[in-house]
Each structure stands twice: as C-alpha cells, then as structure tokens.
Amino acid sequence: MSYTYQYPRPALTVDCVVFGFDEGDLKVLLIERGLQPFKGRWALPGGFVRVDETLDAAARRELQEEAGLKNVFLEQLYSFGDVDRDPRERIVSVAYYALVKLSEHAAKAATDAANARWFPLSRVPKLAFDHAHILGTAVERLKGKVRYQPIGFELLPPRFTLSQLQHLYEAVLGTTLDKRNFRKKVLSFGFLLPLKETQMLGRHRPAQLFRFDSEKYEKLKRRGFHFELERHK
C-alpha cells in the first residue's frame, strides 16, 4: 500500500435492492435503464460513489434521486467485484438492501421516478448486469435476517394486524405458518403493542391493530430471539 500508487483503478458504485410488501407479495423496486449498456432493461437503482460521501450516503442519495425514497431502512448487503460484471469497464459495486413501507412510499416513488416500478419477486423481468445475482443474495439475506431480527416491521404500515404480519413472514420465508402458534410467539416477545383501534376491511370481523414498540425491543435485544415456526399442515 504505497502513497504513490497510480495503477488503473476499478470504479465504485452502489446498487440498492429495495423491498416492499403489498397484497401478500414481496416486491422489489426496479428502474428502467435509459442508456446503454442494457438500454431498456430493468435494473437496480444505483450509481457511482462520489469521493466526498460515505457508501451509506451514496446509497441513500441514489434512492432519493432515482426512486424518490427517503428515511428508509437501509443496510449494506455485500460487495460484488467480478471482473466482467460491467461490459464498459471494471466496476465494483457495494450492494445495499432497503425495506420500505409501501403504504407510505408507493405513491411518491411512482411520481418522482416515472421509470421506476414495483415487481413481485415472482415476476421480476430479466435484469441488467449481474443484478439478478445481487437480488438473489438480498432475498437470501432477508430470509435469514427476518428470523432473528424484527426487520419485518419495516415493511408494514406503522399500525398493522397480526394477519398482515403473518402473511409477511410467510411471503419472506416461503412457508405457511400456524396461526395460533404464530400469534402466541410474536406476542410472547412483548414488543407488539395492541392499539385501541381495529381495522375493518371486508365483510368479516374487524382485526386488532398493533404497533411495533422499538424501545421495548431494544431492551430485549441482547438476549436475541429466534423466530422458528413450522410450516402449517
């Protein structure tokens, strides 16, 4: 590592896998490329890292610029450095994943970025660069993380029903869960606060609303928790 190193340098970008949850489906936000290479293909939002910003800042800036998203849950995923992942030149990308409350952000993103769209994970089109690989890595990470950290709540509205929460977990984990055991378990953690309000939606019994109490969670955090519920049937 010498001071005068002047060999050619890889370029550095960030790419963001933005997850949302809606209508029982996990979704990902993609941008339609307007330029070569891969013009017209869908891609993850992202761009070059500037010399005066941190990696996190670059990711947040790109989310804002390309998708109109602010104040979302954001975490670094992995850095991808295959030599030929970009046909133009050597580009290393630090990938992030973001969790978005679709209920609050869907409209914004749609207006700010006309070339942005949400795709259900099951219907993602062919992606530019190695973005399919990055997306796959992000899905794996999300699956793993959701089991021992309550990041699922970042995908739900501030007030949600236990059924919504269960459906989210089922979508992420790709299983079905037993309703009674699910409720028993999540309530046992003690960081779900029942609200006075209920939610009426459709011609059936209204559902109790809850919110996530992050303070209570922080207190319990050290012990860690495990979220392992078996498939139903």
Place this chain on the structure above:
Amino acid sequence: MSYTYQYPRPALTVDCVVFGFDEGDLKVLLIERGLQPFKGRWALPGGFVRVDETLDAAARRELQEEAGLKNVFLEQLYSFGDVDRDPRERIVSVAYYALVKLSEHAAKAATDAANARWFPLSRVPKLAFDHAHILGTAVERLKGKVRYQPIGFELLPPRFTLSQLQHLYEAVLGTTLDKRNFRKKVLSFGFLLPLKETQMLGRHRPAQLFRFDSEKYEKLKRRGFHFELERHK
C-alpha cells in the same frame, strides 16, 4: 450511471482479518507498517485491488504476499467507506476475514513475513486507520456465524479433541460451556467422526481424536443447525 463518468474516484483496497486459535486464545494476524502513514503501527494485511482481479482474488493475493498464507477459509465481511478513513486520500476497503489452522500455518507466516505477528485478541495493539473498527466487526461476525455454521473447524487441526473444540467455542463466544451438554450436542449432529487415535498430552487420561466430516455435514446442511448452549454455572 453514464458511460463518460470521469469524476474523481475513490480508491479500492481489501483488508483481511485473519483469525487463528492457539493455547485457548483467539488470535489475529497483524502486519507492522513500514511506510507512512502510520509507519510502525500494526495493521491488517491488505492492499489495492487491481483492475483485472476479483475482490476475492485480491484478498487471497494479499494474504499470500503479506502473510505467506494459502488455501485458507476466506469470506467477505463488510465494506468500509468512511470518507476520512485514510488520511492520504479517499479509500474504500472491502474487508474479509480468514480462518487459519495455526497448527499448519504458524511457521510459514512467521518466515515469509518477518513483520507479521499473531496477537491474542485480548492484547491487540493500537491499529492503523480504522482497522480496530474492522477487527471489531469481524469478531462480531465470527461470534454470530459460529452458532449456525461449523466454521470453527477451520481454526483447529484436522484431528482434534472435543475439549479443544469446546475451548474454541468458549473463546469465540466468550462464555464457558457445560462439558456434558456440549459433547452431547456436537456429537448429535453426526458430522464428527471419532478416529482410532487418541492424543496424549500431559500427565492425564489421553483424549479421543475426531475429524470433521464435511460430506456428512453437507447432507445435513439444509436443515440448518443451532448451536446454543448455556453458560456453565
């Protein structure tokens, strides 16, 4: 992301946290810097990423060049991109961690790299750059990973006793473990093969040697396993 982007670029390096285990202690391999900045300080092995090599390849090359290490367990850790983490210029570092069987590599590293030394985690000197931060992140990752993946074996000789394994887990997790429960649990996984040989060491009963059966492990892998044993006493 335009073709003609020519703004100043961050430089890109890899840094490696190399763990070893010896005499009941977790250790980390450090290099004494010969150049400014931080001349004379200890630092993680690492260096610039070349345009024609992947990130993994860069990490392996640096391990070979700076520490004489080949064929070790290596996994990407996290990318560090604070703007002022290097006083010379903007440098983003993709950090890796490596697990080394000290029994096999200790001698080599010592001769190949005169300025390399193993430090017990409890006696790490002040480090250059943000390397203390990187090291801390690596320790956390190791702690987390060891609970659900059998990477502990990468730190032990090919043939080891259950006591060695237990001490390794105790060192990594920072707890003490109950001997009977520990043995019951690790043996129940079925990927530890007892060998015919025993190990005599000191004036006491000789210990049964085992080896890690990675084929058997691969078969069991999908189910996942959890390694949660309580503190003793």
Place this chain on the structure above:
DNA sequence: TCAAAAGTGTTCTTGATACACCCATGC
C-alpha cells in the same frame, strides 16, 4: 498416591408442535 484432564446419564423444565371451533361483520 496425587494431580489433571477425559469421559459419561438422568432428571427437570421449557418451548415447540399439532390441532378445531366460535366470533363479528357486510352483503
């Protein structure tokens, strides 16, 4: 014969799993 680490089983407690019916509402 003593010191030092290796080795071994059982009880108790806790948490996971499986499972079926009534409730409140809108149409």
Place this chain on the structure above:
DNA sequence: GCATGGGTGTATCAAGAACACTTTTGA
C-alpha cells in the same frame, strides 16, 4: 343466513439445562 377472515387454549413431545462422579495417565 352465509361467507369471510379474526380470534382463542390445551395436550403432547422434543430439546435444553442443571448437575457429580469415575477413569486414565504421568510424575
């Protein structure tokens, strides 16, 4: 009154936790 999703409790089973003594060896 019926269709729809919301809501609830118990019995069984498996795994984790606690715990103390005997064995083998070298000095």
